[in-house]
Structures are given as C-alpha cells and as structure tokens.
Amino acid sequence: MxxxxxxxxxxxxxxxxxxxxxxxxxxxxxxxxxxxxxxxxxxxxxxxxxxxxxxxxxxxxxxxxxxxxxxxxxxxxxxxxxxxxxxxxxxxxxxxxxxxxxxxxxxxxxxxxxxxxxxxxxxxxxxxxxxxxxxxxxxxxxxxxxxxxxxxxxxxxxxxxxxxLLQCASKLWQSQGPDWRTEPGAGRNLSEPTRWRRLDGGTEALLLRGRLIGGCLDTISRLAGTAYGDLRGWAQQPGIGPHLLFLENCEMAPCELLRALWSLRLHGCFEGAAGVLIGRHAPSAVTAPERLSHEEAVREALSDLSLPVLIDADIGHAPPQLSLIQGEWAALHWAPDRLELRQGSAI
Known part of the structure; x- marks a missing residue:
C-alpha cells in the first residue's frame, strides 16, 4: 500500500x-x-x-x-x-x-x-x-x-x-546558455521575458492545489503503466489527494511530444489531477506553418482535458526553473501579471 x-x-x-x-x-x-x-x-x-x-x-x-x-x-x-x-x-x-x-x-x-x-x-x-x-x-x-x-x-x-516555501515566476529566461568549458563561472544569460500562460488562452486568475509530481517527459513517459510510473494507481491511494502534474520536454520533436502526452493520458495519469504545468520548450528551429509546432502538440494532446493547463512554466531545460518538491502539497496562484507558488504541509 x-x-x-x-x-x-x-x-x-x-x-x-x-x-x-x-x-x-x-x-x-x-x-x-x-x-x-x-x-x-x-x-x-x-x-x-x-x-x-x-x-x-x-x-x-x-x-x-x-x-x-x-x-x-x-x-x-x-x-x-x-x-x-x-x-x-x-x-x-x-x-x-x-x-x-x-x-x-x-x-x-x-x-x-x-x-x-x-x-x-x-x-x-x-x-x-x-x-x-x-x-x-x-x-x-x-x-x-x-x-x-x-x-x-x-x-x-x-x-x-x-x-x-514561497517562489514567484522568473522575470527573464535563457534562450542560449554559456559554455561552461570556457566560462566555468558563468551564470545565466537571461534575456527573454517570462510569461506563464493558460493553454486555453484565458485571463481569469487560477488557484491550483495538489501534490506536485512529474518530471521530464522524455523519460517519465516511458515509465507510464509500469511499476515505476503508476501515477494513476498512486493518485487513487488514501492520503494522496489531488495531484498537480508538472511536465517538461528536453529533446522531443513535436509529434513525439504529442505521443508522450497521449501515453500519459491513456495510462490515466491526468485522472484526479488538480491541474497541469508544462515547462517552456528549449528553443528549436522555426517550424513551417504546415507542420506541427511544440505548442500545437501540447494543445492537440491536452486542450480537451477538463482541468486547467498552464504552459511556458519555469520548469526544465529552458532555465531558470523553480525548485519543486516531488510529492509535496502546493498552492499555485496564477494571473496574467503574477505567479506565486507555495509549498508545504500547511497548504
């Protein structure tokens, strides 16, 4: 148990x-x-x-x-x-x-x-x-x-x-980082404005509460349905409560990203969730209009879920990123002009 x-x-x-x-x-x-x-x-x-x-x-x-x-x-x-x-x-x-x-x-x-x-x-x-x-x-x-x-x-x-524990969204994020081989003490090259957004395009404020759980889609999508990634079974256990699923993509092309998200859907990972947080995608080549983009892949896979989805979050391979405690209770307040995340047993 x-x-x-x-x-x-x-x-x-x-x-x-x-x-x-x-x-x-x-x-x-x-x-x-x-x-x-x-x-x-x-x-x-x-x-x-x-x-x-x-x-x-x-x-x-x-x-x-x-x-x-x-x-x-x-x-x-x-x-x-x-x-x-x-x-x-x-x-x-x-x-x-x-x-x-x-x-x-x-x-x-x-x-x-x-x-x-x-x-x-x-x-x-x-x-x-x-x-x-x-x-x-x-x-x-x-x-x-x-x-x-x-x-x-x-x-x-x-x-x-x-x-x-209280954290806010970053002000800027990094699209291209330094080379630590030649600059071992380099920090982030923060240049792009951070903007967490609702997948549905809405502007109404959100309050999401649940246990933070998730990680890198490239890897954890391969665990879905196994004894090591049974999110559906875990979320249904007494005392777990609703979960707040956070996901980010490292190297997957748009169609692979779509398949990874659908794999989680088919394994019931979104059932009982309080919401979904999708990290920023690392910069990639411009997609031709007739080909699927990363954001469109997320939209195709998740837009019909009956729960809130936030995208371009400070999570993953387009830094900086929040410090998220896997399994901890969290309350996330989102509005178009602010983001606050509180973590702790008293949430």
Missing amino acids: TTPPRRPRPLRAGDLVALCAPSSGVEPELFPRLERAIAALQARGLRVREGQTLRREYKQCSAPAAERAAELQALLLDPEVAAVMPPWGGERAIELLPLLDFEALAAAEPKWFSGFSDLSTLQLPLALRAGWMSLHGPNLMELGAEALDETTAAIWPTLFQGDP
Whole structure:
C-alpha cells in the first residue's frame, strides 16, 4: 500500500552531501565548473563526499548500471548522508530501476535527492514506491555560477528551510546558455521575458492545489503503466489527494511530444489531477506553418482535458526553473501579471 511521501528534514551546517552520477558523470574539461559547485556547497557549511562515479563518463553514462545502482543505493541508505546530489541528468538512469531496492528505501528515513532531467526517472519512483519527497530543480552543476539568479537561488531555502516555501515566476529566461568549458563561472544569460500562460488562452486568475509530481517527459513517459510510473494507481491511494502534474520536454520533436502526452493520458495519469504545468520548450528551429509546432502538440494532446493547463512554466531545460518538491502539497496562484507558488504541509 502506498503511503504519502515523506519530506526529508531541512539541511543544516555540518551535514554531509554525497555526489554521485547515476546517469551521466563529469568529463575532465568540466572539472573547473564542478569544483565551483562543490565550493558553493561548502560555503553553506556542508561537507562533501565524492562517489566513484562522479568524475567518469563513457557511452553516455558514468559507469555500468550495476555499479551506478549500487553506489546510489548505498548513499541513499547511508545514515551519515543528508543529501545526494548528482551533477546533472543524462540518458540512462532508467537502467537502474530494476536494480534498486525500493522496499529498503521505503523503510529508511528520506534524504534529499536533487536535480532534474533524467534524474526525474529516479525521483518519480522514489515518490510513488518509496514514499520519498525529492527536489526537482537546479542541478548541482548550475550552482557553480559566480552569482545565481533569484529563481535558481531558491534551491537554498528549499533545502535548508521548513515550511512555508514561497517562489514567484522568473522575470527573464535563457534562450542560449554559456559554455561552461570556457566560462566555468558563468551564470545565466537571461534575456527573454517570462510569461506563464493558460493553454486555453484565458485571463481569469487560477488557484491550483495538489501534490506536485512529474518530471521530464522524455523519460517519465516511458515509465507510464509500469511499476515505476503508476501515477494513476498512486493518485487513487488514501492520503494522496489531488495531484498537480508538472511536465517538461528536453529533446522531443513535436509529434513525439504529442505521443508522450497521449501515453500519459491513456495510462490515466491526468485522472484526479488538480491541474497541469508544462515547462517552456528549449528553443528549436522555426517550424513551417504546415507542420506541427511544440505548442500545437501540447494543445492537440491536452486542450480537451477538463482541468486547467498552464504552459511556458519555469520548469526544465529552458532555465531558470523553480525548485519543486516531488510529492509535496502546493498552492499555485496564477494571473496574467503574477505567479506565486507555495509549498508545504500547511497548504
């Protein structure tokens, strides 16, 4: 029987943070950026332990699946470790799922597991099968900037504070980022105005309440209908309540995006939802008028749902992005000129 997700305790100075790469590791040319990110953790009073997979990369992953799974499992169950922070996502986290002991994790105290992209392949089952809340937000490598924008910097109160947590929409977003190989301390190139919108084009204010759950559509759409992505079954369990589904696209072309969204629909993932949040799409080539665009793909797949859908949200691969706690209660207030998100058990 599924139990409501449990939130890890807030971090405090002196806590140990373990760094490992359950998907992609860090190649030598990006070590300067990694060192800056580690220094940012240490500046917050945290101790850092590096795992064996962190500084490795071969064939789009850091190590064989068995090695990655064993290291991640050990760190998640280590009582000395307060948080596990991979450098970023990648491509092959799905290989770890049958190798992880979710029953052991369900019996253990939760700890922070943070990041996004391919890491949501692990975060979703952690919530659904082990009852762990985790942080879908900036990756470790993003923390190596000389200065963080306000939206990215919200990761710190999310990790270190208890309730309440309040975030607002970003003012600007990045369409083209710097090269960390040549600029290891670079921050975001924020240039495009942020504008969360209703998919139906409406301007009436919305208040959405539910448990945040979701992630990268490229990966979690492959989990739908499996034991690791049974959102429909999870949402129907006592104590879960309505969910607020957040989704973002990394690399899918419009028709693949449409198929991914329809896969979630066919598996009942939207049933009982309080609303849907769709992240901004990373910039792509201009679509010819006679061909489907990314926004049109979302509209074709979701416009007839009987629930609110917001698009161009601060979620995913067109940064900056909000720090969302997977499995936590949230209240989202939207109006054409403002966005506020509150997270916490008192919502």
